[in-house]
Amino acid sequence: MTRADPAAELAVETSGLTKRFGAQTAVDAVDLAVPRGAVFGFLGPNGSGKTTTIRMLLGLLRATSGAAQVLGSPMPQALDAVLPRVGALVEGPAFSPFLTGEQNLRRFDAADRHSSPRTRQARVAAALDRVGLSHAAGKKAHAYSLGMKQRLGLANALLMPRELLVLDEPTNGLDPQGTREVRALIRSFAADGTTVFVSSHLLAEVEQLCTHVGVMSAGRLVAQGTLEGFRRSGGRGRVRVRTPDLPLARGVLADLGVQADAQGAASDLDQVSAAMPDDVEPEAIVRALVAAGVRVRGFEVVGASLEQRFVELTGEGFDVLA
Structure with a gap:
C-alpha cells in the first residue's frame, strides 16, 4: 500500500x-x-x-x-x-x-x-x-x-x-x-x-x-x-454464485479464466465462489452464466475484509469483538 x-x-x-x-x-x-x-x-x-x-x-x-x-x-x-x-x-x-x-x-x-x-x-x-x-x-x-x-x-x-x-x-x-x-x-x-x-x-x-x-x-x-x-489492496474481492447447476457454473467460470474454489461443506452445495479477477467485470460473468443456461439464484461480489487483509499482512488473527 x-x-x-x-x-x-x-x-x-x-x-x-x-x-x-x-x-x-x-x-x-x-x-x-x-x-x-x-x-x-x-x-x-x-x-x-x-x-x-x-x-x-x-x-x-x-x-x-x-x-x-x-x-x-x-x-x-x-x-x-x-x-x-x-x-x-x-x-x-x-x-x-x-x-x-x-x-x-x-x-x-x-x-x-x-x-x-x-x-x-x-x-x-x-x-x-x-x-x-x-x-x-x-x-x-x-x-x-x-x-x-x-x-x-x-x-x-x-x-x-x-x-x-x-x-x-x-x-x-x-x-x-x-x-x-x-x-x-x-x-x-x-x-x-x-x-x-x-x-x-x-x-x-x-x-x-x-x-x-x-x-x-x-x-x-x-x-x-x-x-x-x-x-x-486485498484485490477486488470474491464472486459468489448460488445455483443448482454447479458443474455447469464452474465450467463457465473456467472459460472466463475465473478459478472457482474447491467445493466446501454440505452447506455450500448450492454455491460456488472464486477470486474476482482484475480483467473481468461482474456483469460479464452474469451474462455468460445466463447465456450458458445456468439457473442463477444469487450473485454477489464481496470485497476483501479488513480481517483478511490484517492476517495477510501480519500472519496473526484479529480480535473481532464488537
Whole structure:
C-alpha cells in the first residue's frame, strides 16, 4: 500500500522512528503519515509497538533514532508548544477514587500551567456535558463504571481546545453499551474537525470509526493509507454464485479464466465462489452464466475484509469483538 499523499498537510509524521530497549527493538524504523482531519486507526496485535510509538509521539519516551513531527513541530523538542494542542488518553485513565468526577477534572486542569483559573469552572462543566457526565459530576470516581471512567478520561483530554486527540485502546474492557458511547464521542470529535489517532486491536472499532489506517506488526509499520484503499489492496474481492447447476457454473467460470474454489461443506452445495479477477467485470460473468443456461439464484461480489487483509499482512488473527 502506498503511504498518504506527502503533499497533504499532516497532523503526525515520523521518519525512521525507532525505539530499542537493550537488545530488543520495540519500534523499528516507522514512517507514519496521518493527515489532518482524519480518524486514523493504528492497528496491530498487543505487543506490536503501538503504545511505545504513541509514547514517543507525545514526548513521554525518547526515540533511539529517527524523527517525529506532531502538528508540524518536532517532538520532543517542541513539547511545550505542542502538548497544549493535543489531548491524550493513554493506557487508561487514572483518577483519585475518593474525589468526584468534577473534582478530578478541576485537579487536572489546575496542574496545566496553560489553563486559566478564571474559566476553569465553565470549562470543566462543558467537558462533562460533552461526554454526557453532567449528571454524575458530584459522584465519587470509585463509583463510576468502566465506561464512565473512560468518558471522564476523554473529558480530561477536552478541557482545552485540541487539534489532535490521541486515544490508546479507548474501548478496551468496555461492555457493548460503553463501547457505543465512546465511539459516538469519537465521531463527534471528528465532526468538529479534530484529528483523532486511535490505537486499537479491535476490528469493529476500526471499521466503524476510521477514515485511515496503519498496521503494525512486530514493531514495524507494514501498511498505511485510507480505509477504502486498505480494503482494495486485498484485490477486488470474491464472486459468489448460488445455483443448482454447479458443474455447469464452474465450467463457465473456467472459460472466463475465473478459478472457482474447491467445493466446501454440505452447506455450500448450492454455491460456488472464486477470486474476482482484475480483467473481468461482474456483469460479464452474469451474462455468460445466463447465456450458458445456468439457473442463477444469487450473485454477489464481496470485497476483501479488513480481517483478511490484517492476517495477510501480519500472519496473526484479529480480535473481532464488537
